[in-house]
Amino acid sequence: MPNMNIVESVNSALDTMLSRDNDVIIFGEDVGYFGGVFRTSDGLQDKHGKHRVFDSPLSEGGIAATAFGMGINGLRPVVEIQFADYIFPAYDQIVNEMAKIRHRSGGEFWCPVTIRTPAGGGIRGGHHHSQSPEAQFTHTPGLKVVYCSTPYNAKGLLISAIEDNDPVIFFEPKRCYRGPFYGDPHNVPTWSGHPEAEVPDSHFKIPLGEARLAMEGDQCTVISWGAMVHVCEQAIKNSGISCDLIDLQTLVPWDREAVVKSIEKTGKCVIVHEAPKTSGFGAEMIASIQERCFWSLESPIERVTGWDTPFPHTTEWDYMPGPDRVAAAIAKTQEE
């Protein structure tokens, strides 16, 4: 199997779907001739034609609205929003239109659109190239929300998202495009040699709604998604505490069964996301976990998140949760 980074595996998923299904069409800002500012559609216009992979005007609202129209008329658009921070001009089209069309039309219309977008911090991107706005979409009935973390799950999840007949928001952790991120900005490993970088060239799927057990243990359940999955892996190693690490992969609908099963085993839980704390997706999970696992819990659920502030530029390492904060939270769950 070829070794891929996330840029290459996203590219491979798009290529696979363009080859299999003529209704798949790809567009967004700079995605056509140039192949995307992160190179995720590199070479695809040449291979599949200018009318299937193309640049769009600089208008996220226009991109989402056009994708909506194409989607309800039988195509399967996969569009890119250049940075998740720039998805908001498209918010009305996504939240009020895409998310509701199936329901509002009594099932007569539906919108099989996938919106891919690089998200998250750690690239010195300041306020507007760093945000992780997943919770702004998990709060919208009718949308599916996916957050990949490795080359392997990026491809398998993206193919599932494209083949899904509902609108899917697909977040890609830009900090991990070329290597996993363990929370140390001075240590920049690549994906080369990582087991999750072995990605089949061919078509394969990871079902939406299924979590991935990234590490196995019995003292604590650590749950995360996106770049923070790797930070959690580092934190667990540092803590010396035996943990299940659940990479949620899909946030809506999330794999409650996997989470409940793990917490019934460990009795402890830490949830980690880089998005701000207030109304973050961690809050929703904690509420559900206490409904299902109250009698299995042996200590309060811990949450490690970004602060409730805008994302800074020079001081981003004081903003992003690092392995030390996560390890301390894991240790806290073990206190008698």
Place this chain on the structure above:
Amino acid sequence: MSGGSGGKPMHVPDAPHRPGDEAGFTEWPWSPGDLGRPGTDCQASETLDLAEGLVRVLGDDNKSSGEWDPKLTSEEMLMGLEHMMRLRIFDDRMMKMQRTGKLSFYMRSLGEEAVAIAQTMALEEQDWLFPTYRQPGAQFVRGRDMVSMICHCIGNEMDNVKGRQMPVHYTYREGRFISVSSPVGTQFSQAVGVALASDYKNLDEVTITWIGDGASAEGDYHYALNFASIFQAPVILNVVNNQWAISTHQNFASKNGNFAVRGIPYGIPSIRVDGNDFLALYSVTSWARERASQGLGPTHIEVLTYRAGAHSSSDDPSRYRPSDVHSYWPGGDPIERLRDHLKEIGKWSDELQKELSERIDSEVMAAYKEAVKFGDLANGPYPSSDAIFTEVYEEPPWHLMEQWEEMKKWRDE
């Protein structure tokens, strides 16, 4: 019948030239003196020739002519030349800093130096500037200290926005230069509100704003034109058509390659101007300011220019356009054109040019050395990360106070 496009695949535009193609542009049919300068109370429909043509003042013979000649003194022109050279030399130094890891990112104004500088010089000092990242040069006109600009770009202890924003996202309230925001286009419609507030307060203040050719595809561009015309806002709305939005050519933003004419159906007098012609830019902006301050409402201007450099320090334009293409631009280079005009009228020489260039070089070098004393990106010192929590609200609520304490615990450990 085989379908809506007559059996052909969906239409997608092509850029006029790509790497490997021969670069070139058709010669401009427009010359100085072609177009008259109408009264400031003209109707939008009377500006159609101005929107379809191109206002120029500096001719290929380096002389100025026509009704649009602003008749600036040589001192004013020399000031313009100096600011444009200052911006170019400053940009070069900042790019070097970026390449050596002293800045996280940078964006130059290469080839577009005249835009913000001529236009800001044509305004009054009480007028508000609502720029994009491509108009930092306006700050030189408004007297901003270069050291503080560099400190912002580094994000060091003296950064007036406290390490919160990426480089080039300047804020300079003292010079009425409003904070630059990354999401493109937002300032364009906000500027209409700034202008209407001045109007409401009955102040002789005009607001000027800019948007790129690419970003003119955002809704904000259209909101601005409609609100400005409905409420007759004292605002100058500029589309800087530098031909590119990163790798995307302007023909993905406008089918007919003309942005200026779009103002007319909104009822806004509209002009296209040669963006590398300092005098034409100055003149058109003065005209628009006169209109605004006479209560005659907005003016819409397309500034025709060429992005000579990369989009930003993260961009490699040789992947999507011939690398020498900007040297064929019919508008030439804004600095060379004003310099040659000053030489033509006997007010400038190669020796003086060289002296000025050396003086600015050492000014920039001195500012750079001074700025890094307050910290560089690689080694700090940085603004305190306490600044993450301040000014989120006027007063931090309890949950921020709590998180702030927690952050300090981790930071100071």
